[in-house]
Amino acid sequence: GNSVTQMEGPVTLSEEAFLTINCTYTATGYPSLFWYVQYPGEGLQLLLKATKADDKGSNKGFEATYRKETTSFHLEKGSVQVSDSAVYFCALEPYGNNRLAFGKGNQVVVIP
Amino acid sequence: DAGVTQSPTHLIKTRGQQVTLRCSPKSGHDTVSWYQQALGQGPQFIFQYYEEEERQRGNFPDRFSGHQFPNYSSELNVNALLLGDSALYLCASMDLLDQGELFFGEGSRLTVL
Numbered sequence: 001g002n003s004v005t006q007m008e009g010p011v012t013l014s015e016e017a018f019l020t021i022n023c024t025y026t027a028t029g030y031p032s033l034f035w036y037v038q039y040p041g042e043g044l045q046l047l048l049k050a051t052k053a054d055d056k057g058s059n060k061g062f063e064a065t066y067r068k069e070t071t072s073f074h075l076e077k078g079s080v081q082v083s084d085s086a087v088y089f090c091a092l093e094p095y096g097n098n099r100l101a102f103g104k105g106n107q108v109v110v111i112p
Numbered sequence: 113d114a115g116v117t118q119s120p121t122h123l124i125k126t127r128g129q130q131v132t133l134r135c136s137p138k139s140g141h142d143t144v145s146w147y148q149q150a151l152g153q154g155p156q157f158i159f160q161y162y163e164e165e166e167r168q169r170g171n172f173p174d175r176f177s178g179h180q181f182p183n184y185s186s187e188l189n190v191n192a193l194l195l196g197d198s199a200l201y202l203c204a205s206m207d208l209l210d211q212g213e214l215f216f217g218e219g220s221r222l223t224v225l
Contacts, residue, residue, distance in 0.1 A: 043217050044155070046214070098145070099145065099170070105152075105154050
């Protein structure tokens with residue numbers, strides 16, 4: 001089946017630190033991969049996406065590269081801000097079916 | 113341009129009752145999907161509606177049903193509520209032919225006592 005695994009537990013880091021959130025997936029075929037962000041009191045928002053192997057998605061200083069050989073789509077940001085505090089979800093969409101499979105999410109807390 | 117709007121934002125029900133949640137898609141979108149997000153978990157796909165028909169369904173029992181209206185808005189109904197149905201219910205919309213971004217509403221938080 002199709003599934004996404006995110007690293008366990010919340011992530012707490014200081015402002016301007018480097019952020020990495022791991023995401024690995026299991027899927028048949030060639031899924032599209034996404035990172036969504038959920039700020040407190042708001043709905044899910046698309047942060048970035050990649051639709052084929054070796055694609056790099058980027059937005060607001062965040063990046064993730066679609067690695068088919070390691071079935072991974074790790075999220076990175078070089079220097080986080082307090083405003084990046086949110087829950088981050090990795091997700092996949094099997095080719096063409098318009099339904100997302102999400103990981104459990106990671107709470108990120110950035111301390112000033 | 114309003115995004116995806118959902119109502120109510122919060123509600124409390126007791127076991128065995130029925131609930132209806134409502135969703136208005138983003139302007140120009142014709143496809144609505146519903147997701148269930150339990151506390152501390154990622155959203156789980158319930159079903160998707162297009163042209164007033166259920167097009168896809170996730171692994172949810174028949175107690176979960178839906179409807180899409182000619183104006184593309186949608187309802188999610190849950191019968192015979194269980195404690196485990198307590199969750200945030202998210203509606204998402206897209207333009208199916210455009211295959212663009214999926215936009216999510218802020219959700220309806222259901223508590224079953």
